Amino acid sequence: MSFEAPHLLPTPVRSPASPLLRVEGLTRHFMVSGERIDVLHDCTFDVARGEVVAIIGQSGSGKSTLLNVLGLLDRPSGGSYVFDGVDTTGLREGSRSRLRGDGIGFVFQQFHLLERRTALSNVGVPMVLSGVPLLRRRARAKELLESVGLGHRLHSQPHQLSGGEQQRVALARALSRDPALILADEPTGALDAASSTMIMDQLIEQARDHDAAVVVVTHDPKVAERADRIVELVEGRTR
Ligand SMILES: Nc1ncnc2c1ncn2[C@@H]1O[C@H](COP(=O)(O)OP(=O)(O)OP(=O)(O)O)[C@@H](O)[C@H]1O
Numbered sequence: 001m002s003f004e005a006p007h008l009l010p011t012p013v014r015s016p017a018s019p020l021l022r023v024e025g026l027t028r029h030f031m032v033s034g035e036r037i038d039v040l041h042d043c044t045f046d047v048a049r050g051e052v053v054a055i056i057g058q059s060g061s062g063k064s065t066l067l068n069v070l071g072l073l074d075r076p077s078g079g080s081y082v083f084d085g086v087d088t089t090g091l092r093e094g095s096r097s098r099l100r101g102d103g104i105g106f107v108f109q110q111f112h113l114l115e116r117r118t119a120l121s122n123v124g125v126p127m128v129l130s131g132v133p134l135l136r137r138r139a140r141a142k143e144l145l146e147s148v149g150l151g152h153r154l155h156s157q158p159h160q161l162s163g164g165e166q167q168r169v170a171l172a173r174a175l176s177r178d179p180a181l182i183l184a185d186e187p188t189g190a191l192d193a194a195s196s197t198m199i200m201d202q203l204i205e206q207a208r209d210h211d212a213a214v215v216v217v218t219h220d221p222k223v224a225e226r227a228d229r230i231v232e233l234v235e236g237r238t239r
């Protein structure tokens with residue numbers, strides 16, 4: 001693992017008109033048993049602050065792969081990815097994880113909640129990493145859980161919650177540090193219509209009121225139609 005001093009993060013190049021993120025000619029392939037699998041061929045699009053973009057496409061079309069690159073969890077094989085004025089392509093791991101921790105919230109297909117922790121504690125985890133004191137952390141976690149309709153489940157552990165409730169805890173956790181970018185992979189996949197509407201309300205509110213960019217992968221036409229814009233992935237290409 002490499003460590004870098006904070007000043008080594010490149011100076012962001014921002015202008016009022018520049019989008020929060022831009023990918024250009026992005027490609028990603030994997031090697032499996034010596035064979036090359038091309039998943040993303042040519043992805044080009046941008047997302048502005050305050051905007052909600054839905055990514056749609058068939059199963060296996062590369063949506064989660066693309067989201068992992070946008071979340072700086074994975075590196076592209078080619079092309080460029082500029083996030084918040086920083087070209088991430090050549091960045092070392094330390095700088096990437098700092099950008100990720102400070103600016104990106106995730107709601108994954110799997111919820112990745114900590115099993116032996118309560119909902120309140122799970123939502124507080126990202127704030128522990130950024131040094132928010134305990135009382136403030138708990139107050140903020142409680143407020144977020146109430147906003148996703150889980151004010152009555154603050155002390156439940158993941159195994160005591162339904163799939164949809166766990167998904168809502170994951171959303172509250174993603175919002176806890178007020179990230180500039182929220183990446184959500186099928187956030188409403190496990191939910192009934194009412195909870196699904198609530199999750200989308202939250203994501204849209206985060207974009208409008210907190211000036212965040214939201215990228216949401218979905219198979220649900222009702223979710224996609226609430227987005228400001230739809231990016232479709234077809235055979236690894238955006239359109
Ligand atoms: N680490 C990996 N190694 C090899 N192949 C991979 C890897 N990750 C993904 N793939 C392949 O890339 C393709 C796209 O996967 P991805 O998970 O991005 O699809 P998706 O569009 O999110 O599908 P779904 O809607 O089912 O979630 C799949 O065919 C998958 O097998």
Ligand SMILES: [Mg+2]
Binds near residue numbers: 063064
């Ligand atoms: Mg996927």
